[in-house]
Amino acid sequence: MSSVSPAIANHRPVTRSNASLFIPFDEDSGDELMMNNHMGNLVEGPAPQLANSFPSIFESDGERLDKTQEVMDRNEKKQDPQQDKADQTSLSDIDIKAPGDNHSVNMDASSEFPQFSDGDVEINIRWTQSYQLHSNVLRSTSSAFARFLKPGYAADLSSKTIKQGIMTRYRLDLHYDTQRNDYNFRVVPLDKNGKSDKGNIISDIDNGRLGGGVFKDYDNLFRTLYGLDPKIDTSSMSSTITTCHNLVYIANKLGGIKSVARFVEIAFLDHGQSLYRSISADPVIWIDIGYKICSTTIFKEALIHLVGQWNTIPQEKKETLNKEVLDIVKRKLEEMNIKKQAIEIRILGHYPMSLPQSGTSSVPFRSAYAKNVFMWMVISLFRHFFAQAVIERRTRDADDGGAAFYRRLWEGGQAYLDRTALAQFHESLPVSSKAKTVFENHMNAYKAEVKSFVRDLISNNARLDVIKHPTTHLTCCVVDSDDYPWKKSDQQENNVSSNSMKPSGQIRKRQASDSEDSNTGKQRCMEKASSPPTHLLVDESDGAKDIESLASSTK
Numbered sequence: 001m002s003s004v005s006p007a008i009a010n011h012r013p014v015t016r017s018n019a020s021l022f023i024p025f026d027e028d029s030g031d032e033l034m035m036n037n038h039m040g041n042l043v044e045g046p047a048p049q050l051a052n053s054f055p056s057i058f059e060s061d062g063e064r065l066d067k068t069q070e071v072m073d074r075n076e077k078k079q080d081p082q083q084d085k086a087d088q089t090s091l092s093d094i095d096i097k098a099p100g101d102n103h104s105v106n107m108d109a110s111s112e113f114p115q116f117s118d119g120d121v122e123i124n125i126r127w128t129q130s131y132q133l134h135s136n137v138l139r140s141t142s143s144a145f146a147r148f149l150k151p152g153y154a155a156d157l158s159s160k161t162i163k164q165g166i167m168t169r170y171r172l173d174l175h176y177d178t179q180r181n182d183y184n185f186r187v188v189p190l191d192k193n194g195k196s197d198k199g200n201i202i203s204d205i206d207n208g209r210l211g212g213g214v215f216k217d218y219d220n221l222f223r224t225l226y227g228l229d230p231k232i233d234t235s236s237m238s239s240t241i242t243t244c245h246n247l248v249y250i251a252n253k254l255g256g257i258k259s260v261a262r263f264v265e266i267a268f269l270d271h272g273q274s275l276y277r278s279i280s281a282d283p284v285i286w287i288d289i290g291y292k293i294c295s296t297t298i299f300k301e302a303l304i305h306l307v308g309q310w311n312t313i314p315q316e317k318k319e320t321l322n323k324e325v326l327d328i329v330k331r332k333l334e335e336m337n338i339k340k341q342a343i344e345i346r347i348l349g350h351y352p353m354s355l356p357q358s359g360t361s362s363v364p365f366r367s368a369y370a371k372n373v374f375m376w377m378v379i380s381l382f383r384h385f386f387a388q389a390v391i392e393r394r395t396r397d398a399d400d401g402g403a404a405f406y407r408r409l410w411e412g413g414q415a416y417l418d419r420t421a422l423a424q425f426h427e428s429l430p431v432s433s434k435a436k437t438v439f440e441n442h443m444n445a446y447k448a449e450v451k452s453f454v455r456d457l458i459s460n461n462a463r464l465d466v467i468k469h470p471t472t473h474l475t476c477c478v479v480d481s482d483d484y485p486w487k488k489s490d491q492q493e494n495n496v497s498s499n500s501m502k503p504s505g506q507i508r509k510r511q512a513s514d515s516e517d518s519n520t521g522k523q524r525c526m527e528k529a530s531s532p533p534t535h536l537l538v539d540e541s542d543g544a545k546d547i548e549s550l551a552s553s554t555k
Helices: 006-010 061-077 081-086 135-141 143-148 159-163 203-209 212-225 237-253 257-269 273-281 283-292 296-312 323-348 366-370 373-391 403-411 419-428 433-458 485-500 504-513 516-529 543-553
Strands: 020-023 033-036 094-096 105-107 121-126 129-133 170-177 182-187
Touching: 121 212, 129 135, 129 212, 135 143, 135 212, 143 182, 212 237, 212 257, 237 257, 237 273, 237 283, 257 296, 273 283, 273 296, 283 296, 283 323, 296 323, 323 373, 323 433, 323 485, 366 373, 373 433, 403 433, 419 433
Parallel strands: 020 182, 121 170
Antiparallel strands: 020 033, 094 105, 121 129, 170 182
16 A cells, blocks of 8 residues: 555644634634634535636536546547647636626736736735735635635725735635644734734744645645636546545635536546546545535446445445435445346246247147257256355345356356256256257257346446456446436525525415425425535545545555
């Protein structure tokens, strides 16, 4: 197992016991406030969104799927990865206006970043790394920044200061908390001249307490908030995992996961089969990543492998799954088990077409059945073989979910009940040499008919190339659009919105006919619509150990 990279070691994921962030200056007490949190409770409500004026960050599901499909198509054609990067879109000359602002900012993000001449927020990461950004952009793309940069915390600049071209009304300094071994933003109050009497408070960071990886991660975050491509190390699958994990962690902590999701997804998809092999090696971690960044491709791939490997995954790893994800996995497992059971019943009840069938003009004579005696012997031996496999738990109850058994049925021929097995059978029930040949031909014909029943079970619905990279588990799980938890959340929110637009008479009529349970469900939907989506919150239980495991599995 490879060692943890410096970027991980220097800013490990926050645990529930040490998670904290400094929140804006309290004017009444004059002190800085610090809030313990579980990361998911960091924000009180969803960040304002600029769906119409910020297209490169907030996209529709269709647009996002189109982009990810383009990346996957390029992987299939094995084009130059440098060309892939050139195809990614960046913000340029976009008019950005945050809700409640009475002015807009016209910018060329790619040329002015990170020092915008009209930026009103000074952010200091270290002595040699600072940013001059826009409060409306930060508020609109990060729920935490929306709290840090409330209008009430803005400095009331004098007219003289404004005439001098000084626009800074907010200042945020990154602070390292030695007790909590974590980094936090502190809001530094500014006077009418846009200056602070506290001086610089980021010396602890530059004193070597945090590695350079942290600063690169924050730079990547600010880039994505402006729709610019982050500098993700894609030299290997391991390095991409490390870089993207750090970016997702910081973005989630600051409530800006939606801004980084598309970039992270595309960075992963650029690795093609290397990504899918990594997902197959550890689907528990990858389904959590896909869940957090709302990636249909990664989530689906991980779900398929997770269902296929479920019987071999340790219980302690299963317990790390998000409850919403776990419910989906259990539902897919139940669906798969029902399908397997139905197929096994159909196989055991199969009679070949060569036998006399009902619907003939007359009842067949005994001789009609007698001449098929070898086929009846084949049916008897096959069912003996199948029943023994069920009892020995080699079918749907096997550790591999029956993968090896079903694949043998699909292969047919000498994959099972081969000539050696038939010879042993004939030792108990001897027949002539000619009869042995007839019996074997009947067995092969029966195997060919049974083969079609397991077609769905041996199909591959994953993107992993199972011809080049075969698996020991089934990859036939069918994932529908309803199986993505964030799409269900979006649908619930849309239902709430559509109900709020109905005439009051219709609403009262519907409420009168709804049951108490339905009203409770509607209330939950409305609560969910007014709070941060749970699928975007980081589960800190993973930690650096999981990322180390992921990184090592790719080598």
